[in-house]
Each structure stands twice: as C-alpha cells, then as structure tokens.
Amino acid sequence: MKTAASTRATLALAALATSLLLSGCAASAPRGPLERSGSAAEPRPVNVIMRDYVFQPTPIELVPGETVRFNIINGGLLPHEFVLGDRGVQAAWASAEAAATPPVPFATPPPASVPPTLAGLRVYLRSGEQSSVTYEVPAQGELLLACQIPGHVDEGMVGQVRRVRVGAPPTEPGRDARG
Numbered sequence: 001m002k003t004a005a006s007t008r009a010t011l012a013l014a015a016l017a018t019s020l021l022l023s024g025c026a027a028s029a030p031r032g033p034l035e036r037s038g039s040a041a042e043p044r045p046v047n048v049i050m051r052d053y054v055f056q057p058t059p060i061e062l063v064p065g066e067t068v069r070f071n072i073i074n075g076g077l078l079p080h081e082f083v084l085g086d087r088g089v090q091a092a093w094a095s096a097e098a099a100a101t102p103p104v105p106f107a108t109p110p111p112a113s114v115p116p117t118l119a120g121l122r123v124y125l126r127s128g129e130q131s132s133v134t135y136e137v138p139a140q141g142e143l144l145l146a147c148q149i150p151g152h153v154d155e156g157m158v159g160q161v162r163r164v165r166v167g168a169p170p171t172e173p174g175r176d177a178r179g
C-alpha cells in the first residue's frame with residue numbers, strides 16, 4: 001500500500017514538474033524560424049495582445065497567401081481595435097470611429113461601420129475581451145496594422161506587419177522591420 005501511494009505521489013510530482021517546465025518553455029522559448037504556413041484546413045495560430053497603445057508582438061509575421069487564425073486579446077484598460085488592411089481600410093475605419101465617438105463622455109456610442117465591400121479585417125474589443133478570427137493573408141499589397149479609435153494612433157498604437165517566408169530567420173524584436 002505504502003509503495004503504491006508513494007508511486008502515485010511521485011507520478012503527481014513528475015506531472016506537475018512537467019507542466020511547469022512546459023509552461024515555462026512556452027513563455028520564454030526563443031523564437032525560431034517559422035516552421036509552417038497556415039492553410040484554410042489548418043490555419044496557423046497567431047496570438048496578439050492589445051494593450052493601452054501597443055500591439056504585442058510587433059512585427060506580426062505573415063506568409064503571403066496563408067490562412068491564419070488571429071487570437072486577439074485586449075489586455076489594456078481601454079477599448080481597442082485591431083484594424084488590418086491597406087491605407088484605404090485604415091482611413092475608412094478611422095473616419096467611422098471618429099463618427100461613432102459620442103459627443104459627451106460616457107454616452108453610448110453608435111456602432112462604427114464601413115461599407116460591407118471594404119476589405120481588411122477589424123476586430124473591436126473592450127478591456128478583457130478576446131476574439132479569434134481566421135484571415136487569409138493577401139499575396140501582395142499594402143498591409144498595415146493600427147488601432148483606429150480616435151487618438152490611439154497618436155499615442156503610438158500602430159503595429160508592424162512583416163511578410164515572411166517559411167524557414168526564414170525570425171525578426172529580432174525592436175528592430176525596424178518596414179519594407
């Protein structure tokens with residue numbers, strides 16, 4: 001009996017140690033080259049955290065033509081929105097958000113909207129909310145990321161998007177990745 005109990009305890013400890021090890025690795029693992037691109041059948045997960053006036057990580061690395069699943073969390077205190085698209089998409093959401101901003105603080109804003117034919121991706125999240133959306137990365141063309149809630153771009157809430165190839169070395173954080 002004693003042997004069985006101690007075996008169980010040992011196993012439980014081993015399981016705990018393994019899970020701690022795994023979670024530790026997941027949090028701090030150095031980033032290697034991108035191993036695969038996503039497909040419609042198996043989108044590649046891309047996690048993005050929005051905080052007050054930053055997107056993390058930046059740049060976001062996408063393979064032209066792949067399908068990704070953005071898992072977006074608003075970890076900030078304010079509402080934020082993830083707007084991904086060309087200059088026209090950014091401008092459309094900027095004016096929609098400006099028009100939807102209530103004239104007095106704390107009034108309920110009308111929902112911002114743009115023509116349904118507009119391309120791009122927009123995910124609006126309040127503090128603490130999260131959302132997952134699949135997205136097909138355009139093969140070419142401009143791809144910008146910004147939060148178009150009034151004032152947020154001025155505070156620096158612009159992300160960078162980098163098109164990469166599978167197997168290419170990762171971008172070093174903090175390095176300018178435009179172009």
Ligand SMILES: [Cu+2]
Pocket residue numbers: 053079080081147148149152157
């Ligand atoms: Cu924002």
